[in-house]
Amino acid sequence: LNDREQLAPKSANVTTVSHRVAADERSVRNGHEGGILWFTGLSGAGKSTLAMELERALFINGYQVYVLDGDNIRQGLSADLGFSPEDRVENIRRVGEVASLFAEAGVIAITAFISPYRADREGVRAVHAQHFHEIFINAPLDVCEARDVKGLYSRARRGEIKEFTGISAPYEPPVAADLVIPTHLWPVDRCIAELMTFINQRLSRPRAPQRARLA
């Protein structure tokens, strides 16, 4: 919780309380470290599909993993937020904090949010720089629009949805993503295989849980 000074707390007189479980004790038990796999991309690029497939694949391989998905989080944690620039900033800030808590708890958090602003994604990286991986789920706008899985693009084109990303609201693609997954070129199986390879390289492999000497 060292570099969490992004937003100065409104509350006065709060101090940091130390845990008595260290990060490496958690990773020894889990067989891997916690971390954040931050998916970003246009609506319809494939973030949710790949996040849920990857969650399944990692779970089967013994990882502690959980997906935070935009459409789900916006029905709970971010139920008070819409799609104005300010609300998107706040949405990503909250999700970044939650994902960081998951990572500290030893879990791999996969986040599936458009997260259109580069500065917001970099803000999350600053909160949890150690194990933050920005993954660009990249499909061109015309492909996402042709897919139009939820029918939102056609509604946005008709002006029924305002501030729609890619149509009437901006999307700032990553300039140096840790991994790029072009979903218009690769089938889902290939995308998952590439993600698994990346995870095996970047986060330690699962080991058989050891029973550490604990006091």
Ligand code: ADX
């Ligand atoms: S973000 O911009 O704040 O990161 P988030 O990922 O949580 O967005 O939510 C995006 C989802 O909300 C889309 O998948 C889509 O289903 C829905 N949605 C509804 N209105 C909009 C809009 N104006 N722009 C983008 N997505 C929208």
